[in-house]
Amino acid sequence: MRFVKTYNDFKLDCKLELKPGTITALIGRNGSGKTTLFKLYLGLIEDDDKHTNQVNKEEIGVVWNDSSFSLVLNVLEIKKILMYSYTHFDCDYFDSMISRFELDPKKPLKEYSTGMLSKLKIIIVTSLHAKILLLDEPTSGLDVIARNEVLDLLRDYMEQNEEVSILISSHIASDLEGLCDEFYFVEKGKIILQEQDLESYALLKGVDETVDLSYALKRIGTTYLTNERQFYVENYPNLVIEKAHIDDLMEYMIKGETI
Numbered sequence: 360m361r362f363v364k365t366y367n368d369f370k371l372d373c374k375l376e377l378k379p380g381t382i383t384a385l386i387g388r389n390g391s392g393k394t395t396l397f398k399l400y401l402g403l404i405e406d407d408d409k410h411t412n413q414v415n416k417e418e419i420g421v422v423w424n425d426s427s428f429s430l431v432l433n434v435l436e437i438k439k440i441l442m443y444s445y446t447h448f449d450c451d452y453f454d455s456m457i458s459r460f461e462l463d464p465k466k467p468l469k470e471y472s473t474g475m476l477s478k479l480k481i482i483i484v485t486s487l488h489a490k491i492l493l494l495d496e497p498t499s500g501l502d503v504i505a506r507n508e509v510l511d512l513l514r515d516y517m518e519q520n521e522e523v524s525i526l527i528s529s530h531i532a533s534d535l536e537g538l539c540d541e542f543y544f545v546e547k548g549k550i551i552l553q554e555q556d557l558e559s560y561a562l563l564k565g566v567d568e569t570v571d572l573s574y575a576l577k578r579i580g581t582t583y584l585t586n587e588r589q590f591y592v593e594n595y596p597n598l599v600i601e602k603a604h605i606d607d608l609m610e611y612m613i614k615g616e617t618i
């Protein structure tokens with residue numbers, strides 16, 4: 360699907376396909392257009408042609424970075440609301456997750472920590488049996504242990520629900536690396552890289568004039584980014600070849616000089 364939206368001097372123009380059974384990462388700096396893309400996908404805002412994406416709201420579960428239930432409620436009360444509001448709400452799954460994460464069902468949410476609230480939001484969204492989950496920064500505010508618990512929950516959920524698609528945005532790139540099957544890098548409203556296999560990317564250091572740079576994409580100083588790691592591993596045993604992480608890809612794609 361293609362999404363086009365203009366706000367003053369910001370123009371978003373992105374193609375995005377969410378495939379069943381895959382977790383797709385949306386990676387981009389502040390203000391690159393991630394939330395705008397989420398909103399267009401959800402039909403919450405109209406595109407430049409005054410068209411609103413038509414979605415079946417029962418089919419999509421969303422976690423926003425900043426949204427939550429009224430803080431005077433407790434988990435038992437929220438559960439009741441969800442039971443009445445969503446036809447496919449899975450009560451048994453919800454209960455089992457609340458005990459797995461040791462959340463107190465009787466405590467009002469105002470007494471929950473940021474991490475507890477984040478966990479609750481993920482539990483809620485996975486209890487709705489939606490076909491598509493949109494998770495905007497779901498791990499923000501979580502410490503490393505809680506982050507891993509939430510990521511494990513998402514992995515388990517995908518294993519048990521093979522047809523579900525998840526779109527997830529995060530500033531913490533390392534969270535996405537081990538979790539996602541497909542990566543979209545967004546910059547200034549455009550997809551600057553769409554990739555499934557990050558293993559083929561590498562940083563080349565100690566490059567001299569004997570090195571063939573036909574497979575190098577970008578350069579910062581004397582370090583080169585390539586998406587043909589294997590070629591350099593096989594042909595240049597003396598070259599320093601390091602794994603390129605998501606943050607490196609982002610930095611080289613945005614700031615690097617094109618080769």
Ligand SMILES: Nc1ncnc2c1ncn2[C@@H]1O[C@H](COP(=O)(O)OP(=O)(O)OP(=O)(O)O)[C@@H](O)[C@H]1O
Pocket residue numbers: 366367369387388389390391392393394395396
């Ligand atoms: N309602 C609006 N009116 C005008 N400009 C907007 C509006 N919403 C977003 N923008 C602009 O669109 C651009 C993209 O914003 P968006 O919130 O989509 O970025 P983001 O990638 O989600 O950022 P962050 O990581 O900080 O949440 C920004 O320049 C922002 O100022």
